[in-house]
Amino acid sequence: MSAPMPPSSLGLRTLELLQGLPPQRLDEISRQCLWRRFEPGQLLIAREHDDRDLHLIVAGAVRVTSYAPGGRETSFRDLQAGMSFGELSALDGRPRSADVIGLRSGLIASLPPAAFRALLQQEWTVTERVLLRLTDLARSLIDRVLDLSTLSVQQRVCLELLRLAQAAGVDGNQARIEPAPKHADLAHLVSSYREQVTRELSALAKAGVVARQDGALVVRDLERLKHIANREVAH
């Protein structure tokens, strides 16, 4: 933990959630926040902590990691300066669903839940952004539930490889994904385990659909990959 910083509204101007608020209001929010510098690897939110603040990333970047009840890490996402996190607990007072650690050193301003709720009550533009973030979150989770309910791990791996191939640039029926994605990262992206992803990639390699080449993953038969990704789940 670092020493508290003197409040400053300058940093809050870059926050997406607070865009367009008048300077006096930013000053006021600034004074309500606890300001902390953080370093890479520093734990900012832990599931067992009882803080319910809304956290504003003024500088640096953080990683949010979700865990299953058994303790297994299930997914993560990285957030940059200007973004915020912790809305759910700040709104409903229930425990955190994730851990957050520093990724690149920076500065965080933490707004207590009562101050956050008062802000929402007074500033419709902020409320509107929070409402839209929550609908976005709900819609992406609904999509994920649908994917998980209706697609096999094999299909999810193939769909993710197709996305990576599109991003890397397709050349006819081939694509070169460089560097090759780590199996653990692919597992996070498709909500599965590293071991299952390794198994699916081996099967795809054996079938000649993908191949490893000098640290890259080459898709050798994009059409076949699409076919596997889109076929009806066997049952």
Next chain:
Amino acid sequence: MSAPMPPSSLGLRTLELLQGLPPQRLDEISRQCLWRRFEPGQLLIAREHDDRDLHLIVAGAVRVTSYAPGGRETSFRDLQAGMSFGELSALDGRPRSADVIGLRSGLIASLPPAAFRALLQQEWTVTERVLLRLTDLARSLIDRVLDLSTLSVQQRVCLELLRLAQAAGVDGNQARIEPAPKHADLAHLVSSYREQVTRELSALAKAGVVARQDGALVVRDLERLKHIANREVAH
């Protein structure tokens, strides 16, 4: 489609979302709504419709059914009088993610999205309820993603049977679930397909864990069921 009803604020008093609003405000909302009677089986929202209204169930009950992109039905939930639906599209203007049909005949009041947003801007108590409903929705979806990512279909079926057994009443190491749950209903509850549920139930019956008896499902070995539900996923 039935004929529009004359507006009436009486029915809106029972709406959870509008609890505590003064009568004049209820009258105003009442006049902004389109009122419709509906019958069982009548389609109230379809994914391809372009309505973005917030729908208030004044009387009767409806069934909300979600679909995967391929068209397969994946889950449903029933909503009673006093509840509302359609918040996501009313807030973000994006397409519906579900179909809604009448379950028991009733009366629905549909508030256009602009009127809904104006209401939120003016009435903090309503906004607060919408914020908490969205956090509840997000948390239940997060739990569901975790279940789907980390538990096998077998485990999910066992967990659901344990819940049903607890609800029915446990007698030592046994429980009698009556009537026996339909496989299609179990499939909805665990986000899987009927065929997979049938397969898992057959395996449990063969292992002597459950048995069918006069239209009931008897759990013969509750401890064993718990053991299967809680074991680490094989991978």
